Amino acid sequence: MTSSITGRTALVTGGGTGIGLGAATRLAADGAHVAICGRTAATLDAAVDKVTPLVGEGGSIRSIVADITVEDQVAAAVAFATEPTSGLDILFANAGGSAHMGPFAEADAAAVRATVDLNLVGTILCIKHAVPALRAAGGGSIVGMSSGAGAFPHRYLWAYGAAKAGIDMVCRSAAEELGVDGIRVNTVQPGIVDDELMSFITGGGALLDDYIEGMPLGRVGQVDDIAEAVRFLAGPESGWITGVNLPIDGGHHLRRGADYSKLFG
Template identity: 40%
Template sequence: MARFTGKHVFVTGGGTGIGLACARRIAEEGGSVTIAGRRESVLQEAAAALGSAADYIVCDVASDASVEAALAELQRRHGRLHLAVNAAGTGTVGSVLNGPVSEFTRVLDTNLTGVYRVMQHEARLMRESGGGSIVNISSIAGTHTHRWMTAYCVAKAGLNMLTRCAADDLGEFRIRVNAVAPGLVPTDLAAGLVANEETVAEYLRRMPLARLGTTDDIANTVAFLLSDDADWVTGMVLPADGGHHLRQGPDLLHQFRAYFPSA
């Protein structure tokens, strides 16, 4: 397949995990890719592995100046932008009672405000290109509570509504905006969860398809939404979670109480 021939994509969080898998899939299908993230060494290694169709730009989505500079550099190098995947994210542990406000705002600044920040610039470039497609990486936590993951859940719930609002705002410019909501996928961000056998078992018993996801599972779904195969699809938050959305969110207090033993 060559669904992305002649298309350029910008991928935040593109040096590892889901973002890197999405970048790889797009390159395999003929697209050119700019991956972005905070760690230059990680980006260098990832871009080299992706091959001649890829380059990288250092970008912190929690910084207005960094995002503005990165997208200006993207335009200077490539002229047009057709596709974007917003996969940069972070997490924390804490409930309403014990989670510091500073951690709550830090997570929102990357996972929600950071997406707004970068999507605004992406959309402006896509408007100049005559249209495009944006996919945001959400989570099962955007629709299902996860005890003591309050900041993360709130950020992803906000991202789901941001996706819908952006789709409504940008449709007149032929820019589609959708989101994918993964369940538990082994990545750097989820490493602490995946390493805990009891936690994995808790997730699996809530999935009709009782296996962990893979980054390629998510990349497949993202590629569909980016492509012309989904040309009449916008404003959707599509679960890719083994059916977890049909049941309940996980109870992870057995693992998280180690962070706040007296709470």
């Protein structure tokens, strides 16, 4: 068994910043043909410029503007990613975010729907359109972006958590269905990671203190902590692993979820 991903094709959604960019960099450094997508062309262009000097032999990095909640744009992004080989080997369905935070009694229905649409429905659309391309390549790996918030309650972050829990179940269901095609499907469940999205927490304060108190390893995660796990799940080293929801959170899942009400105090 070879552990090489040289020349394999990969699509990373939300690949312009944060964990998506870190994973795209890691895959490209190992020689994969990586396509990143996101909603902002300038962000994607900057990401390509950053990754290009780090691309390993046999690999490449390219970008396409696509919103994962728009099905035609998802289909276009998958087609773009397959151009080097006419197939797709790796999908990291990373794009997501939260439009809602707060107590149930004050829930904004539109924000809740937007959160579910972006995370859960967006991931479903990515899997839907990736499957034919993965079959054309003879199989491959899908990695979904979940969260610790989808595995155990984080106060006031329940809409995001419910959407991420849905991703875990969707990916387990896809793993059961698609194994016959040689397609493996897993998710990662990051804890608090020091990237652009989480800087309002990792910069310090009561919520960060609450996170640290809840983690046996007592530190926030780094983008590379998640990127290395994605690389493992994407490659042949994990060839007998499917249907797994992997916590990468400093042991946070062993204790309790973070209390986001501290942002409102």
